Amino acid sequence: MADTPAIQTEALVKRYGRGGTTALKGLDLTVSPGEVFGFLGPNGAGKSTTIRILVDLIRPTSGVVRVFGVEPRSAPELRGKIGYLAGDFMANGRQTGRELLTYLGALRGGVPTQRIDQLASDWDLDLSKRIGSLSKGNRQKLGVLQAFMHRPPLLILDEPTSGLDPFLQRQFVALVRQAAANGQTVFMSSHVMSEVQQTCDRVGVIRSGSLVAVEHVDDLRKRALRQIEVHFNSDAPTLDAGGISDVVVDGRVLRCKLSGDADGLVKALAQHHVVDLISEEPELEELFFTYYQHEGA
Numbered sequence: 001m002a003d004t005p006a007i008q009t010e011a012l013v014k015r016y017g018r019g020g021t022t023a024l025k026g027l028d029l030t031v032s033p034g035e036v037f038g039f040l041g042p043n044g045a046g047k048s049t050t051i052r053i054l055v056d057l058i059r060p061t062s063g064v065v066r067v068f069g070v071e072p073r074s075a076p077e078l079r080g081k082i083g084y085l086a087g088d089f090m091a092n093g094r095q096t097g098r099e100l101l102t103y104l105g106a107l108r109g110g111v112p113t114q115r116i117d118q119l120a121s122d123w124d125l126d127l128s129k130r131i132g133s134l135s136k137g138n139r140q141k142l143g144v145l146q147a148f149m150h151r152p153p154l155l156i157l158d159e160p161t162s163g164l165d166p167f168l169q170r171q172f173v174a175l176v177r178q179a180a181a182n183g184q185t186v187f188m189s190s191h192v193m194s195e196v197q198q199t200c201d202r203v204g205v206i207r208s209g210s211l212v213a214v215e216h217v218d219d220l221r222k223r224a225l226r227q228i229e230v231h232f233n234s235d236a237p238t239l240d241a242g243g244i245s246d247v248v249v250d251g252r253v254l255r256c257k258l259s260g261d262a263d264g265l266v267k268a269l270a271q272h273h274v275v276d277l278i279s280e281e282p283e284l285e286e287l288f289f290t291y292y293q294h295e296g297a
Helices: 047-054 076-081 097-107 113-122 136-148 166-181 193-199 217-223 263-269 285-292
Strands: 007-015 022-031 036-040 062-067 082-085 154-158 185-189 202-207 210-216 226-232 244-250 253-258 274-279
Touching: 007 047, 022 047, 022 062, 022 210, 036 047, 036 166, 036 193, 047 062, 047 154, 047 185, 076 082, 082 136, 097 113, 097 136, 113 136, 136 154, 136 166, 166 185, 166 193, 193 217, 202 217, 210 217
Parallel strands: 036 185, 036 202, 082 154, 154 185
Antiparallel strands: 007 022, 007 062, 202 210, 226 253, 226 274, 244 253
16 A cells, blocks of 8 residues: 555546536646645646545546545545645634534544644634634634644645735644654645745646646756855956856845856855855746746747
């Protein structure tokens, strides 16, 4: 079973209605056990459709989908092994948060009260309040906690940090890292590139229902452009170094973009008196945007 993919789709097609929109066009995707996989793409690309097929909320038009080696439609027992957060998480507004989590915990084999209380405390969530009275951010907190609380082997998360402030996004990153350390598999769609960089092993980019790229995040980071700012003790020199572009000189300050490793730049700088060197973490947005663009754009 260790070699069985956590998620596998082959030639997966989904059409809505006769002659309607084709949301997925032969999707081939494999996610390994214990992997954190980011599923990225613009709105309407097919991310949520794929996720809903994986949890058997909708059925594919054709193709094969397997979760832990079995088809979701034929294995209702899979539901207890999956922590699912919908992109539009909804719950009975008359229930309190505690009532919802206790009920879902019982369906999933029993989640200790201490576990629920600890998560709620960590996320500053008052479980005594009725869900209908909660803000959008607090309802999203509740959605995240119900997905993670039973420590499922597979987490399937659709835009999990939507509505969360930056501090809670950081807490979410910590939850994902803890899940990965426990050997859980995480499959999540996201528009927040910082959380993708911090959590994912690989990313798949989907556009118009087709998978256009699958990349290791470390490989993407190596190709991404890094912003460099160098301060000299006198007027900034003209540099001749491989991998730099968009060079701008402003008095004693030189700014440029760097791709690849920094060896050539460091050797060129070693010939001058450098007062300060600032290198920003490479951003992946520009690489992702090239995948998002339509053919010929």
